[in-house]
Amino acid sequence: xxxxxxxKTEEQKKxxxxxxxxxxxxxxxxxxxDWAGIFPYENYDDLRxxxxxxxxxxxxxxxxxxxxxxxxxxxxRLAQGDASTALAASMHLSxxxxxxxxxxxxxxxxxxxxxxxxxxxxxxxxxAALSEPATGSPSRGGLPTTKAVRQPDGxxxxxxxxxxxxxxxxxxxxxxxxxxxxxxDLPSLNAERGSFLIPRSAKGVSIKExxxxxxxxxxxxxxxILEEVHLEPEAYMENQLPSNPAAKHRLSAWSFPTxxxxxxIAEAARNEAVKFAxxxxxxxxxxxxxxxxxxxxxxxxxxxxxxxxxxVFFGVAEQFTIDDTSVPxxxxxxxxxxxxxxxxxxxxxxxxxxxxxxxxxxxxxxxxYRDVRAGLHHPPMDDVTITMLANDAFATPEE
Numbered sequence: 001x002x003x004x005x006x007x008k009t010e011e012q013k014k015x016x017x018x019x020x021x022x023x024x025x026x027x028x029x030x031x032x033x034d035w036a037g038i039f040p041y042e043n044y045d046d047l048r049x050x051x052x053x054x055x056x057x058x059x060x061x062x063x064x065x066x067x068x069x070x071x072x073x074x075x076x077r078l079a080q081g082d083a084s085t086a087l088a089a090s091m092h093l094s095x096x097x098x099x100x101x102x103x104x105x106x107x108x109x110x111x112x113x114x115x116x117x118x119x120x121x122x123x124x125x126x127x128a129a130l131s132e133p134a135t136g137s138p139s140r141g142g143l144p145t146t147k148a149v150r151q152p153d154g155x156x157x158x159x160x161x162x163x164x165x166x167x168x169x170x171x172x173x174x175x176x177x178x179x180x181x182x183x184x185d186l187p188s189l190n191a192e193r194g195s196f197l198i199p200r201s202a203k204g205v206s207i208k209e210x211x212x213x214x215x216x217x218x219x220x221x222x223x224x225i226l227e228e229v230h231l232e233p234e235a236y237m238e239n240q241l242p243s244n245p246a247a248k249h250r251l252s253a254w255s256f257p258t259x260x261x262x263x264x265i266a267e268a269a270r271n272e273a274v275k276f277a278x279x280x281x282x283x284x285x286x287x288x289x290x291x292x293x294x295x296x297x298x299x300x301x302x303x304x305x306x307x308x309x310x311x312v313f314f315g316v317a318e319q320f321t322i323d324d325t326s327v328p329x330x331x332x333x334x335x336x337x338x339x340x341x342x343x344x345x346x347x348x349x350x351x352x353x354x355x356x357x358x359x360x361x362x363x364x365x366x367x368x369y370r371d372v373r374a375g376l377h378h379p380p381m382d383d384v385t386i387t388m389l390a391n392d393a394f395a396t397p398e399e
Contacts, residue, residue, distance in 0.1 A: 018074070019077035025043075026078075062116060080265075096126070133161065148181070154233035165222055173199055215370040252329040253327070262372055263343060268368060274299070276353070351366075
């Protein structure tokens, strides 16, 4: 099923064609890489060569400058080929976009320009390294145990360990949250925590291959180990690219490229179920199983859930693209909630439709079933979304 409104611009057609070509290539590698737990380095070579990673680099910095809607459309298509690779790509695209939002309206930012140059010229991939064994999800607000100790010359020494560093084998940069220790005589930063851009090439940076999950097996979400990593003063993000108060309301929008991954998984599961049902004709029937009422019921439920997800998800993305001040954070959270929970439901229905064959390792539905569960664990979590929506509703003035 294609949502009727898209693609409707030439730019969307180009991005969807690019994402589709990559997805079809990734799909040919996905089964072998997934089950063996092998990181698909070839996929990242293809992403770099195609320019896909420059999608959210602003045009004034040499990139595509794609809108939230266009990026989300592309990500949904890419995920149909290999969700693990699309997940890492989504986090790179989102973090570049958030940096761009903070840089917007402040004039040319030399620090951000260097990051963009690395993405464009070297295919540099970056992701945030935030989660830790002791703190769990950073969205819950725990103080990082990873420490950045300020030195008398203004440089930093960072030590700690981060978990769930998606795409880690291919990352060039790690956007790392740290607790700050500063006993120097330098002007005070007045901050107990901060973010640091750590290059992979820095001495003391290593990856410990801990990722052995049933879902998103090819995402390379290993642990990042930081052992007395010495960084120049410029690595402290708040000095180079400080938070822009004017951009704060736009940052939550950039969770959408990740949510789009799970919409893509749901679409892929739906397509597999359709193909199976159209071809499957037991010798007890004179026609394919598409004529059976219980099969039609499952497919109709899939179609309804997909239609609801797409209508809300792309509707919010388009509204943000038209007027970024008109969409509250709770609506982005609500869209993510609907997409990820519907995606779990859709994959389950697809497997029920196909039956026992869906468990075969030669059939991609079992991979979609494992991968789609990961969407429930990206922030904002479901309980946070429910609270946000309730608070927004009760904050409405009485009539």
